[in-house]
Amino acid sequence: MDFHTHRRILGVLAEMGEDISGGKKHKSTRTPGEYLSFFAELKAVCRKYDFRQTHYGKILERLTTVLEKAARKGHFPVKKELRQCEEMLGELAAGLKKETNVKKGIVFLPYQASMWDCMESLWQAADSDKEHCNAYIIPIPYCNMKEDGTPNEWFLDAKKFPPGLPLLPWEKTDLSQLHPDIIVIHNPYEDRGKINCVDAHYYPSVLKKCTDKLVYIPYFIIRDKDAKNPRYGRVKTLANASAFWHSDVIIMNSKAEKEAYIKALEEWHTRENLEKRIFALGSPKIDKLLHTGRDKKNLPEKWQEIIGGRKVILYNTSIQEFLDTPELFIEKIRDTLEYFHRERKAVLWWRPHPLLLDSVKSMYPKLLPKYEEMVKTYREEAWGIYDESGDMYRAIAWSDAYYGDASSVAVLYSMTGKPLLVSNCKIRNCGKEEEHVG
């Protein structure tokens, strides 16, 4: 049985309980006659889904008899019959609640299409189990932020998701009504996002009321080496987010990462509480990493021509480095592009973080003209690849080495076994030694 139908049945039984127990002043949701029709449908449903027919059948027969009498009198049962009705309804609802032949409903709420990878393999598992689960994907609206922390522009990435995914429109889906068994999110914040913010209907504290199980999968994976380092401060920053308060289940990539989060969160929660909610089951991002190969069909011809059999360096520029040292960061990009423009042994595959441009716009708008000019020139000259797609895995698969920030992409790259060099904004590869900054 579909979870909607199951919930609807339990809902009607609850309403009926209120109607018969509510007394004379209570305004009934339905008449006794309407409940009789409902019972007839319920019998058919129990037959169809092979529920405990004999057990439910007997209860429904007795309820029908009492209600038929009530319908003739034009009011709900009273006294002894009322108590009998209440008992039977309670027994019926308790039994139906425990039925296992009910499909669960799982709703995935990604906001940025480029971040779908942190949920994708979980969705695939759910979608392939159609006998037991209905899986829905609802891309949700989000905005980028102005420098003063107010919303700037709103976006919906529905059209950027891989073709063929069964997406539901957010504006036509009331999650409090749908009340799926499970909701999966990757946005941890409410109104504290510095760069992006989702619509307030999708804040973790709101979603918690719309489901039995709110599941948070962090987008950012932490290396075990960093997780075990007591001086690594990032976990504490990441852990201070709403999703860690409101989620029933939080998925970590490794036990070391889980332990680091638990230690950070112990400031606000008990270890016992955290160990009941945080589980190191592995990240869907690792699934994607290990299953993406070099498929020429997914590589534009123009890019194939640029590569031309040479080694490819993935150049990844992230947000954190930019926020730490914005001017140096922009200058470092200029230096790197200049180096690869001269160095033709390898091809540069530049992949800025999908939110980098937004970050420059919102956090340091005075640097925007310089950044945009660099990007424009690089794209026009086309001696390297400029990858603004959401597909980080294609870039990882096609490259032979990594150069760039110590970001989440670097963490994933470190798991491929390919060489990796973390860039240092203070070091220059072009020009003279005295150009070194700091």
Next chain:
Amino acid sequence: MWDNGERIYAGLMEREEMRKLEEENQPPMENDFLWENDKYKLPNLLAALGGEQAMNRASVGL
């Protein structure tokens, strides 16, 4: 089918104990990060790709 997705799904559907599923999870090994410095820069990375220089911590004096 992809391992971590399947494992998370099994846990969420309460088909297996979460603790048991955690034991099955084996994340891939991580390479060490090499950090760019005055001695080790982009030319070294390219040389490592061409097999001219080993790309490991010892080669850069770390």
